[in-house]
Amino acid sequence: MTTKRIIPCLDIRDSKVVKGTNFEGIREVCDPVELAALYSEAGADELVFYDITASFEGRKLFTDILKRVASRIFVPLTVGGGINTVEDFDRVLNAGADKVSVNSGALRNPDLIGYAAQKYGDQCVVLSMDVKRDPDGRFAVYSKGGRERTLREAVQWAREGQERGAGEIVVNSIDTDGVKRGFDLEMLRAISEAVTIPVIASGGAGCIEDFTTLFKTLPRVDAGLAASIFHFGEVSILDLKKQLRAAGIEMRL
Amino acid sequence: MIAIINYGVGNLFSLKSSLAYLGLNTVVTADPAVIEAADRIILPGVGAFADAKAKLEATGLVPLIKAEAESGKPLLGICLGMQMLFDQSLEYGSHEGLGLIHGTVSPITADLQTGLKVPHMGWNALHFTRPDDPLFRYIKEGDHVYYVHSFYAKDCAADTIATSEYGVTITGAVGKGKIYGTQFHPEKSGKVGLAILSAFAEL
Numbered sequence: 001m002t003t004k005r006i007i008p009c010l011d012i013r014d015s016k017v018v019k020g021t022n023f024e025g026i027r028e029v030c031d032p033v034e035l036a037a038l039y040s041e042a043g044a045d046e047l048v049f050y051d052i053t054a055s056f057e058g059r060k061l062f063t064d065i066l067k068r069v070a071s072r073i074f075v076p077l078t079v080g081g082g083i084n085t086v087e088d089f090d091r092v093l094n095a096g097a098d099k100v101s102v103n104s105g106a107l108r109n110p111d112l113i114g115y116a117a118q119k120y121g122d123q124c125v126v127l128s129m130d131v132k133r134d135p136d137g138r139f140a141v142y143s144k145g146g147r148e149r150t151l152r153e154a155v156q157w158a159r160e161g162q163e164r165g166a167g168e169i170v171v172n173s174i175d176t177d178g179v180k181r182g183f184d185l186e187m188l189r190a191i192s193e194a195v196t197i198p199v200i201a202s203g204g205a206g207c208i209e210d211f212t213t214l215f216k217t218l219p220r221v222d223a224g225l226a227a228s229i230f231h232f233g234e235v236s237i238l239d240l241k242k243q244l245r246a247a248g249i250e251m252r253l
Numbered sequence: 254m255i256a257i258i259n260y261g262v263g264n265l266f267s268l269k270s271s272l273a274y275l276g277l278n279t280v281v282t283a284d285p286a287v288i289e290a291a292d293r294i295i296l297p298g299v300g301a302f303a304d305a306k307a308k309l310e311a312t313g314l315v316p317l318i319k320a321e322a323e324s325g326k327p328l329l330g331i332c333l334g335m336q337m338l339f340d341q342s343l344e345y346g347s348h349e350g351l352g353l354i355h356g357t358v359s360p361i362t363a364d365l366q367t368g369l370k371v372p373h374m375g376w377n378a379l380h381f382t383r384p385d386d387p388l389f390r391y392i393k394e395g396d397h398v399y400y401v402h403s404f405y406a407k408d409c410a411a412d413t414i415a416t417s418e419y420g421v422t423i424t425g426a427v428g429k430g431k432i433y434g435t436q437f438h439p440e441k442s443g444k445v446g447l448a449i450l451s452a453f454a455e456l
Binding site (some may be wrong): 002003005034040045067070071072074076093094095096121122123167195196197198222242252 | 295376399401441442447
């Protein structure tokens, strides 16, 4: 069987890795190529690179960083941020990406998912969504890096994304992002039960037990994604994977 | 020198980079003279079988690749490149392959019992059916490799050297003389993948 995946996420701004709390208070961490190499060495199953300012300022991804990473690191790479057209897919795929993550671009133009899936295959298209609860508990999808509430509801949007040809869905809970008290199990349950494609959980991991709880509680979730706990060395990827395997969860070591 | 066959299918960035990382010389080419002069050949590929086969035929290289492989030059087909080594593929119709390895490429869904997801995508453990094969000299039983595919080779037990389990037994790697194929992507399989490419370069 395929293993559950542990995926460090590197948010890139001005060629540096950054990590904030609730998308605010962004602070700089370090060189993305070095960090990616370190993670790969430690057993990361995949790496995600987001250009976090791209959708806000229309900035293009730093494809040279991507090329440098892809020349040194030989695990699957997913790239997101500022992906608005099929040409954007071409640009990052030619720089070494294996999958491309669409977020605001797909909210603006949902046809992008289908066009890209047709051209590159479903496995290449990742639908990433930033989700925050409304006061009444409804899961609202946000665009532009969590800055703008849309009228879409997350479970519906996930279903639509799958129908349009997305091969995977990343669910990032704005409510738990950076808070480090565990993944948003309620939100993840609702979405993972609504689709058959792999769901990647993001936002809220604070310790190893959060990942154990995620995979034990929600067996339909395929991967756990996190940033700051790995960047700041609070959780070592190798220790995490060893403990998950010891807990009976299939892991690549 | 390793010749990577260029027939306009797929992204060769990672494959080139991984071989360069290992200090191996590569050339991405569709030039018959370059392919003849190379020590070994890699046939990459992603996408649909029929489309890829048509593009490969259009290069006019098929007779040369077959002749080189049959004369003992090491050949490695990766993913769809591996599937093209077989007699035929049943991906949306019936299409003839290169016939270098006996077997048929079939849809995973047709044989899958449970509600597993297709494509078979992700890291899966490799189980050797020919443990002493030189392609595996630097890796061990149970090491994980990275797969992304919806079709798989079957009826090829004689040449299967490793498998993975995904509801059905997936043909992970085949070997016949120095003709090899991997359904998984060694160029995306971390250290294990690099070790397989190293072993191929030493065949």
